[in-house]
Structures are given as C-alpha cells and as structure tokens.
Amino acid sequence: MPDLISIEDLSRGDIEHIFSSIDHIRRSPDDFRRALAGKVVCMLFFEPSTRTRWSFEAAAHRLGAQVLSVPDARNTRLELGESLLDTTRMAGFYCDAVVARHADDRVMQRIKDTIRVPLINAGEGRTQHPTQTLIDLYTLREHFGGIDNLHIGIAGGIRYSRAAKSLIAGLRKFSNVRLHVVDAPHDADEGSAFPPALGELNGVAPLEYPSMKEMIGHVDMVYVVRVQQEKFTDPAAYARQLQKCRLHRGLLSRASAGLIVMHCLPRTDELDADVDETPQNKYFQQARHGVAVRSATLLRALGHRTANRLIGASRPC
Helix, strand or coil: CCCECCHHHCCHHHHHHHHHHHHHHHHCHHHHCCCCCCCEEEEEECCCCCHHHHHHHHHHHHCCCEEEEECCHHHCHHHHCCCHHHHHHHHHHHCCEEEEEECCCCHHHHHHCCCCCCEEEEEECCCECHHHHHHHHHHHHHHHCCCCCCEEEEEECHHHCHHHHHHHHHHCCCCCCEEEEEECCCHHHCCCCCCHHHHCECCECCEECCCHHHHHHHCCEEEECCCCHHHCCCHHHHHHHHHHHCECHHHHHHCCCCCEEECCCCCCCCECHHHCCCCCECHHHHHHHHHHHHHHHHHHHHCCHHHHHHHCCCCCC
C-alpha cells in the first residue's frame, strides 16, 4: 500500500516520479479536477496546523475528493478518554485515505497498524515531515535544475525540527550534496556538540559555523529553522542562539552568488520581513507549491487509474 510515513520510504526514483507528477499537475490542473471523485480523505490533525492542513484540504478538493476534517483533537472523543488508535481506526472505516499529524514520535506506525487504507504523515513529533521535504526538494529542483552537488545550509533549532531532520534525510537520496549548519540548541543542551549522525550526508559530516554571517557565503541555499523560544528557560540563552541564526537583508551582501532562502514557515524572529522583497526569497514559493505537492501524494496514495493515465505513468503516481 502506498503509504507515506517517512521520506526514507521513498527511493530517489520515487521522488523523481512524484516530481514529474507535480509538474503535470501544475501545468494542467484542469486534467485532475475529478481524478479522485468519489473518494473521501480524512484529515486527522492532533496538533495545530495552518499551511499543511489547508494545502492538503485544498489538494483533495481540487482533485474532486470529499474531505472529513478533524483540525483539533478537542472536537473528538479523545477529550472524553477514547484512545488515539480507536479514533484513527474509525477514520480508516469511513475514508479511503488518512492524512494525520501528531506531536508524538513514532506514532504513525501505530496508526498505520490499525487501519487498512493509505496513511500520509503530515508531521510527526520531532522526527518526520515527508510532504514538507518533498516541497523543499521540489523547490530546489525547480530553481537549480537538480539537487546533486548543491551546498545546503541549515540554521536554527535543527536538533528539534522535524522539517530539518526530514530534509536532511531527503538530501541523502542525492549525490555529492554537502551540508553546512549553524546549530541553535536549547539552553539545556547549550555547550553540547551537534550530533554528527544527524547531519551526515552519505558518509560526510556537516560543516559547522558559529553564525549565519560566517556560513552564508558558502552555500547555495540557506534553510532557516525556527529557534523555539518556548523551549528555553533562560531568555538570555534564547537571545544568544537567535542572534547566531537570524537572517536579515543586510547579511545577503555576504551571500554566495545565486543564493536562495527557504523556510517551512511559520517564522518568528529568525527571518526578518526585510528579506521578503529580495530575489533570494523562495519561502513563499515553497508554500505555494504545497497544494501541487500534496495533490501528487494523494494521487500516489489512492492509485487512481485516471490519474495514472493523465500523468502517463506506467505505475501508480
């Protein structure tokens, strides 16, 4: 069954096939208006979401599917003690596919074990966010023409970010990609080394920098990650870590030629609004890609013959 629980479930060939589907969806959206007519997709969001939930719901509607949405666990019997797995089991009975988000790590496999329909992970704890990674990789491929041989910079709370960890896992599918990092640990972890296994790409350790200022001239793309203020107990420690990672327009003069800036959003103080009107800004383009990317994942999950014919694929998209 074509679930999508982790970006590691996909080979490079799978990712490139999804990219081809996204290209077709963007080029000819009217071809897909009824591709999933008669299907019902359940959105189970046990954690707050704006862009991910909206783009999944928009994707399902644009493909002709109907949507059952649970945007808040308080609207379910979980509030009265029903177990998570019983709730998800009901979703599996009533729907053709489930899109789920949850704050706990390793919960998606437990959900998957209770349902008999495809499951798409819309964000899991601190570990997985595969559809965001597809958006990120697709944005890189669109801008640079490919992903091989790129120098990728990530700055912020990398250790705690599912988007950053999932992106790093996705980059491992490509050749000769080099990772550069500016690590912003919480005050409880301040002084501890960046985990080398987290940033290793195909046997090569990441290059570490003390600040965004030192890193920005060495990368093709900088991915800014939120520094999670709510996780700090010491305001001074938060201010120190934020200052290391904060990107503002003035730093772009130090950037390598052709640099682009990405962020999965929402942002706070780590990415200044003065970057919005610069040519380096690609984070709004990332967000715009959300509907097409998630349309492709829904089509892949539901394996609709019409969609396969429209895309011209020999296997489910």
